[in-house]
Amino acid sequence: MVETLQQLLPGFLIPYFNALMQLGHNFFGALWPDILTVVWTVIKVMLIIAPLLLVVAYVTFWERKVIGWMQVRIGPNRVGPWGLIQPIADGLKLMLKEVVIPAGADKSVFLLAPVFAFAPALVAWAVIPFNDVLVVANVNASLLYVMGVTSIGVYGIMLAGWASNSKYAFLGGMRSAAQLISYEVAMGLALVVVLMVSNSLNLGDIVKSQGQGRFAEMGLSFLSWNWLSLLPMFGVYVVSCVAETNRAPFDMAEGESEIVGYHVEYSGMAFAVFQLAEYSAMLMCSTLISLLFLGGWLSPVRFLPDSIFWLFAKIAAFVFFFFWIRATFPRYRYDQIMRLGWKVFIPLCLVWLVIVGCWMMSPWNIWK
Amino acid sequence: MPDIQNYTLNFGPQHPAAHGVLRMVLELDGEVVMRADPHIGLLHRATEKLAETKTWVQSVPYMDRLDYMSMMCNEHAYCMAIERMLGIEVPIRAQYIRVMYDEITRILNHLLWIGAHGLDVGAMTMVLYAFREREDLVDCYEAVSGARMHAAYYRPGGVYRDLPDSMPQYRESKWKSAAEVRKINEVRSGSLLDFLEDFVKRFPKILDEYETLLTDNRIWKQRLVNVGIVSPERAMQLGFTGPMLRGSGIAWDLRKKQPYEVYDRLDFDIPVGVTGDCYDRYLVRVEEMRQSNRIIQQCIDWLRVNPGPVITDNYKVASPPRANMKSNMEELIHHFKLCTEGMHVPEGQVYSAVEHPKGEFGIYAISDGANKPYRLKIRSPGYVHLSAMDELTRGHMIADVVTMVGTIDIVFGEIDR
Numbered sequence: 001m002v003e004t005l006q007q008l009l010p011g012f013l014i015p016y017f018n019a020l021m022q023l024g025h026n027f028f029g030a031l032w033p034d035i036l037t038v039v040w041t042v043i044k045v046m047l048i049i050a051p052l053l054l055v056v057a058y059v060t061f062w063e064r065k066v067i068g069w070m071q072v073r074i075g076p077n078r079v080g081p082w083g084l085i086q087p088i089a090d091g092l093k094l095m096l097k098e099v100v101i102p103a104g105a106d107k108s109v110f111l112l113a114p115v116f117a118f119a120p121a122l123v124a125w126a127v128i129p130f131n132d133v134l135v136v137a138n139v140n141a142s143l144l145y146v147m148g149v150t151s152i153g154v155y156g157i158m159l160a161g162w163a164s165n166s167k168y169a170f171l172g173g174m175r176s177a178a179q180l181i182s183y184e185v186a187m188g189l190a191l192v193v194v195l196m197v198s199n200s201l202n203l204g205d206i207v208k209s210q211g212q213g214r215f216a217e218m219g220l221s222f223l224s225w226n227w228l229s230l231l232p233m234f235g236v237y238v239v240s241c242v243a244e245t246n247r248a249p250f251d252m253a254e255g256e257s258e259i260v261g262y263h264v265e266y267s268g269m270a271f272a273v274f275q276l277a278e279y280s281a282m283l284m285c286s287t288l289i290s291l292l293f294l295g296g297w298l299s300p301v302r303f304l305p306d307s308i309f310w311l312f313a314k315i316a317a318f319v320f321f322f323f324w325i326r327a328t329f330p331r332y333r334y335d336q337i338m339r340l341g342w343k344v345f346i347p348l349c350l351v352w353l354v355i356v357g358c359w360m361m362s363p364w365n366i367w368k
Numbered sequence: 369m370p371d372i373q374n375y376t377l378n379f380g381p382q383h384p385a386a387h388g389v390l391r392m393v394l395e396l397d398g399e400v401v402m403r404a405d406p407h408i409g410l411l412h413r414a415t416e417k418l419a420e421t422k423t424w425v426q427s428v429p430y431m432d433r434l435d436y437m438s439m440m441c442n443e444h445a446y447c448m449a450i451e452r453m454l455g456i457e458v459p460i461r462a463q464y465i466r467v468m469y470d471e472i473t474r475i476l477n478h479l480l481w482i483g484a485h486g487l488d489v490g491a492m493t494m495v496l497y498a499f500r501e502r503e504d505l506v507d508c509y510e511a512v513s514g515a516r517m518h519a520a521y522y523r524p525g526g527v528y529r530d531l532p533d534s535m536p537q538y539r540e541s542k543w544k545s546a547a548e549v550r551k552i553n554e555v556r557s558g559s560l561l562d563f564l565e566d567f568v569k570r571f572p573k574i575l576d577e578y579e580t581l582l583t584d585n586r587i588w589k590q591r592l593v594n595v596g597i598v599s600p601e602r603a604m605q606l607g608f609t610g611p612m613l614r615g616s617g618i619a620w621d622l623r624k625k626q627p628y629e630v631y632d633r634l635d636f637d638i639p640v641g642v643t644g645d646c647y648d649r650y651l652v653r654v655e656e657m658r659q660s661n662r663i664i665q666q667c668i669d670w671l672r673v674n675p676g677p678v679i680t681d682n683y684k685v686a687s688p689p690r691a692n693m694k695s696n697m698e699e700l701i702h703h704f705k706l707c708t709e710g711m712h713v714p715e716g717q718v719y720s721a722v723e724h725p726k727g728e729f730g731i732y733a734i735s736d737g738a739n740k741p742y743r744l745k746i747r748s749p750g751y752v753h754l755s756a757m758d759e760l761t762r763g764h765m766i767a768d769v770v771t772m773v774g775t776i777d778i779v780f781g782e783i784d785r
Contacts, residue, residue: 071496167377171399171766249490249587257385257488258767330587331490333767334399 117156
């Protein structure tokens with residue numbers, strides 16, 4: 001870690017850095033490397049979370065603008081130039097508002113639920129690679145880790161619905177639990193196919209494996225990415241992602257015209273945390289789609305260099321896609337969502353799993 | 369094992385899909401509705417009783433506030449009731465104006481309905497698109513009456529005044545630049561009829577736009593097809609009228625079956641549904657908007673070439689022209705009598721109904737010869753349709769309850785009166 005920093009820092013800072021290291025070593029003795037690791041990890045975590053929260057705030061702004069334009073409206077334009085300070089104002093307002101705890105609610109669970117919803121959405125970012133080297137924790141089974149951690153988010157929603165002591169919130173929580181569990185299965189099966197062809201559970205390796213193939217050799221690497229060879233899985237995964245994040249048209253856990261949602265009793269910052277969770281989950285899903293099916297930071301054509309810019313562009317495109325379908329589609333009904341998940345997606349995934357398996361065993365295997 | 373009991377859910381009156389103040393007590397088995405019990409009365413303003421204390425003309429603005437989404441149609445039924453009791457003839461130009469505004473009102477109402485229905489089902493963009501078009505039509509209201517909603521434009525014996533030669537203009541402001549204002553004022557530079565004709569030309573394309581968003585949308589169809597089916601026989605037994613009845617396949621429309629004003633001279637069709645589900649009612653209403661558009665076009669063509677009086681010359685009913693009042697004793701007395709004690713309607717009773725956007729809207733009035741109604745009874749279509757709520761929703765899910773509220777096209781002003 002010290003060596004990496006020495007490489008990264010500009011030349012004139014290196015003597016100061018070395019002096020600091022020496023000072024620490026003299027002061028703490030043998031504990032110094034451990035302290036250094038902790039400090040360095042915290043810094044890395046902050047480097048991810050702080051920009052992430054800022055991005056989440058501005059994703060809400062962007063959503064309101066984009067949907068506004070789609071709906072012949074202007075969108076927020078009062079606070080600051082072009083309304084740019086709107087998310088900050090919203091955040092401030094929500095922070096200053098009282099968190100009303102309904103009579104009869106289970107107070108501790110009620111307050112814990114937003115944390116349960118939000119924390120997994122942040123924790124998952126630990127293993128997301130932004131390019132070949134930029135990743136907080138480059139673990140071998142990062143895909144498994146992401147799957148495991150993000151599924152905890154459903155507890156937040158379920159507990160919120162249950163702890164509120166409200167029938168509407170309870171219905172919202174139940175719907176959400178059923179929905180998330182069903183679509184997790186379809187998502188998981190789609191991911192199994194991806195890891196079969198990439199031969200790895202590491203997100204970085206999955207991205208790198210997409211950079212090779214016949215089309216990549218021809219210079220058109222975007223045709224080598226998983227989205228084309230695994231097109232049905234790509235479709236299943238994208239739709240499941242929309243469902244997983246409780247976004248329209250699968251937003252029946254929120255369903256503002258029916259049951260108003262699992263967070264109907266929440267106010268102030270506790271409510272804001274649910275919103276943050278929803279949007280960071282949306283960013284997370286867009287990132288995963290980009291990494292797993294669209295070659296992450298890889299450039300679509302050979303004459304342009306690979307860069308983190310491509311990853312951000314792909315994420316932004318998917319976030320826009322999320323907004324777009326929200327402005328376009330009516331909401332599914334509860335039983336229709338379940339039917340789509342269990343009777344269409346899961347059988348489709350299972351069949352495709354077998355097909356890809358056979359394909360890989362055959363002489364026409366393209367993923368060698 | 370303990371019994372698993374159904375639970376009740378209070379749906380409204382503070383609910384985003386309550387369309388005002390609908391309160392329903394739902395008995396739920398999981399998400400499935402076992403019984404829906406609509407409660408009314410939260411918007412009761414005693415319009416019928418108030419009318420007994422006002423002269424005949426003074427109640428016209430109260431009619432606007434019944435179904436506050438189809439204002440002029442309410443006025444129409446009320447004015448028609450008075451005219452029938454008085455036995456007076458409405459000038460032909462006024463009849464055309466009334467028909468034109470009835471159809472404008474129908475489009476206004478159906479636009480709000482398509483927006484609200486979309487919003488209920490989750491297609492939130494619809495409501496904003498619909499309001500963009502409503503804006504132009506309420507401008508027509510404003511041009512003719514000065515009010516964008518509660519017009520009080522129809523009067524016993526005709527309409528308040530003739531169509532204006534100019535439209536209200538947008539002015540430059542902090543929010544609208546000069547160039548923008550010039551652009552939106554372009555269609556407003558001519559007379560009301562020019563403006564309306566421009567709208568009528570644009571509107572079919574706009575409806576196509578709505579339909580691309582909804583009609584063949586998989587999710588929209590999944591949510592509406594085979595939801596809330598009412599058989600033709602049952603629809604009649606329940607007293608359905610308007611699009612609710614026509615959605616079930618019965619071609620009953622007062623404009624055709626009991627033509628009033630000049631509907632018998634106009635060319636238009638009555639759309640009917642086949643299965644009687646929410647989707648059919650959706651299609652019927654969309655088609656009704658297209659037909660209304662046709663009617664408006666025919667009215668515009670007629671009104672352009674046929675000037676004439678727009679209110680009866682019976683000065684016992686309507687005020688004489690202002691100029692005559694200044695120079696003529698007789699006219700002055702008429703005006704004084706009308707403005708103080710109002711008109712006297714001969715003894716008798718009458719039921720007059722119009723094809724209101726929501727169904728048959730009727731006024732049953734009894735007069736004892738005084739200057740006030742002895743009794744006024746309002747037959748509002750929404751009240752009848754709401755009473756079928758239980759039958760419509762039973763066995764469906766909570767999300768369908770919201771669809772049903774949308775398909776009935778509930779406005780509480782007329783239900784509670």
